[in-house]
Amino acid sequence: xLHALSRFGRHRTLQAGVVLTAVLGLLAWWLLPLGERTPSGxxxxxxxxxxxxxxxxxxxxxxxxxxxxxxxxxxxxxSEGSQQNLARVATGEADFTIATADAVATYVRDGRPGxxxxxxxxxxxxxxxxxxxxxxxxxxxxxxxRGKRVGVGQEGSGVRLxxxxxxxxxxIHPTRDVTAVPAGINTMPDRLVAGGLDAFFWSGxxxxxxxxxxxxxxxxxxxxxxxxxxxxxxxxxxxxxxxxSATMPADAYHFAQRGVSVPTVAxxxxxxxxxxxxxxxxxxxxxxxxxxxxxxxxxVHAAQLVDLRTAIYTDPLAVHEGAKRYYRSVKP
Numbered sequence: 001x002l003h004a005l006s007r008f009g010r011h012r013t014l015q016a017g018v019v020l021t022a023v024l025g026l027l028a029w030w031l032l033p034l035g036e037r038t039p040s041g042x043x044x045x046x047x048x049x050x051x052x053x054x055x056x057x058x059x060x061x062x063x064x065x066x067x068x069x070x071x072x073x074x075x076x077x078x079s080e081g082s083q084q085n086l087a088r089v090a091t092g093e094a095d096f097t098i099a100t101a102d103a104v105a106t107y108v109r110d111g112r113p114g115x116x117x118x119x120x121x122x123x124x125x126x127x128x129x130x131x132x133x134x135x136x137x138x139x140x141x142x143x144x145x146r147g148k149r150v151g152v153g154q155e156g157s158g159v160r161l162x163x164x165x166x167x168x169x170x171x172i173h174p175t176r177d178v179t180a181v182p183a184g185i186n187t188m189p190d191r192l193v194a195g196g197l198d199a200f201f202w203s204g205x206x207x208x209x210x211x212x213x214x215x216x217x218x219x220x221x222x223x224x225x226x227x228x229x230x231x232x233x234x235x236x237x238x239x240x241x242x243x244x245s246a247t248m249p250a251d252a253y254h255f256a257q258r259g260v261s262v263p264t265v266a267x268x269x270x271x272x273x274x275x276x277x278x279x280x281x282x283x284x285x286x287x288x289x290x291x292x293x294x295x296x297x298x299x300v301h302a303a304q305l306v307d308l309r310t311a312i313y314t315d316p317l318a319v320h321e322g323a324k325r326y327y328r329s330v331k332p
Contacts, residue, residue, distance in 0.1 A: 039281040040071035046085045046094035047076055049154070049184035053127075053205040054081070054098050057300045064292035069284050080184065081157025083107070086272070090114030095277055096285060100127055100158040100203070101268045105239030105316045117274040120314020121286050121323040124269040125205050125305035128248055129162055131264075132192065132211060132256075133199040135219040142170040142229060149179040151188040151200030159185075162265065163201040165240065166225070169232040189214040199223070203267070205302025206252045215256040222248065222256055225264045233265065242267050242316075270314050275321075282322025290326075 045062070048054025058076050065074050077094055079085050082103035088094040090107070091114050099107075108115045133139045139148065145167065152167075152174070153159025160182070164174040174180055181188075181197060188200040189210055202211060214220060230245050246266035250259050271289060273282055290308055297304030312319060312327050319327075 038071060039069050039278060039284050041278075041281070042073040042075065043095040043281065043285075044075045044077055044093070046079050046088045046097040048079055048081055048085070048098070049157075050078060050186045051210045052081075052185050053208055053300065053302055054079075054085075056209060057098070057205075057296065057303055060296045060299055060303075061289065061292065064288050064296065065285065068288045068291075069281075072281070079156065080154035081159060083158065083161065084156030086118070087112065087156070089272055089274060090118055092274075092276075095281075096121070096271065096273050098124065098269050099272055100161075101242040101270055101316065102239045103158045103161055104270060104272070105242060106161065108316060109239060114274070117276060118317050119273055119275050119277075119320035119323075120270050120317035121273055121282060121320055122271040122289050122306065122311045123313050124271055124289075124311075125302040126246065126266040126268055127158070127203045128206055128246060128252075129166070129225060129265040129267075130202045130204070130208070130211060130248070131199060131223040131225065132188075132202065132214070132220055133223055134192065135221045135256075137198065137221070139199055139223060141223060142166055142225065143172065145170070145199060146172050146177050148198040149181060149196065151183045151191065151197050152180045153201060153203075154182050154184045157184065158267075159201055159203045162203055162243070162267070165233055165236065166201070166229065166265070169229055169236075185210045189218075192220070193218050205269075205300070205305075206248060207301060211256075212253060215253050220256050222253065222262045222264075224262050227263070230265055239316075270317065272314075272317065273320055277320065277322070279320070279322035279325060282320045283325045284322075286323045286326040290330075 045058055047058035062074050082099035085097035085099045086107045089097045152163040167174045185202050191197040234240055243265050246264055248262040248264055250257055250261045293303055293306045
């Protein structure tokens with residue numbers, strides 16, 4: 001009798017296990033779209049210079065990605081900026097990166113290695129060009145930089161690209177008419193304080209921490225980039241069409257602006273990969289970028305400007321298939 005009851009109990013336990021397995025299977029099918037799988041493996045994310053917005057954003061995004069993709073090993077790789085970032089992704093040295101739209105268009109136009117492989121994931125936030133000088137400087141326009149020592153960004157940066165173009169638009173040769181110093185935002189503020197630079201260009205989200213910190217310890221001002229200069233810049237055509245007139249809000253840098261807004265140039269940043277990246281990985285990455293906006297934005301203000309309504313507009317790049325899957329999944 002006891003033996004029979006034991007057999008009966010085992011049978012009931014087995015039945016319960018089968019039912020539980022079926023229920024869990026149905027639940028997983030309901031929660032996950034057909035064919036979707038959790039990404040695994042590794043990815044390298046090329047960011048930017050230390051203390052720049054790309055790097056600060058990447059560091060915080062890394063934590064969100066690790067939480068959302070626990071089976072993926074994530075590596076951050078600092079860089080000189082947009083141009084180097086594009087080369088890394090296009091040639092397989094990195095899987096994802098951020099770059100400005102003008103740098104992307106230039107890379108594609110020049111037929112650089114792997115340019116045809118590049119795909120967009122998210123239109124992120126805008127970079128604002130910031131021309132920084134000591135407050136007592138007589139420099140009041142880009143034209144006044146003639147004969148000066150000017151930080152123009154590192155060779156592989158988007159800063160260097162737009163700085164050269166702005167100098168040309170003002171009638172200044174980028175190498176003959178100024179002493180161009182190829183430095184990044186991690187060193188240019190200290191060089192300005194020490195007197196090694198008369199001015200420096202920076203292009204980044206607002207506020208950029210390094211410029212903010214500089215304004216709190218050294219008296220600086222932001223030189224306006226007027227409408228006439230911007231029209232001359234845009235007249236170049238081609239990739240210059242991605243530049244637009246913008247205004248730095250009066251409160252972007254309290255100590256530098258003293259309540260005055262500053263006209264400037266803005267250009268969109270894009271999250272970029274290649275058509276060889278796994279669609280499941282790209283879909284998950286895109287989802288994390290959108291979902292982590294507010295959390296990251298509390299520390300990196302520019303992240304707050306990522307907007308689901310415009311995120312899919314990654315011109316001049318086609319949208320990656322994995323990113324398309326994400327946008328379809330959240331479409332009303």
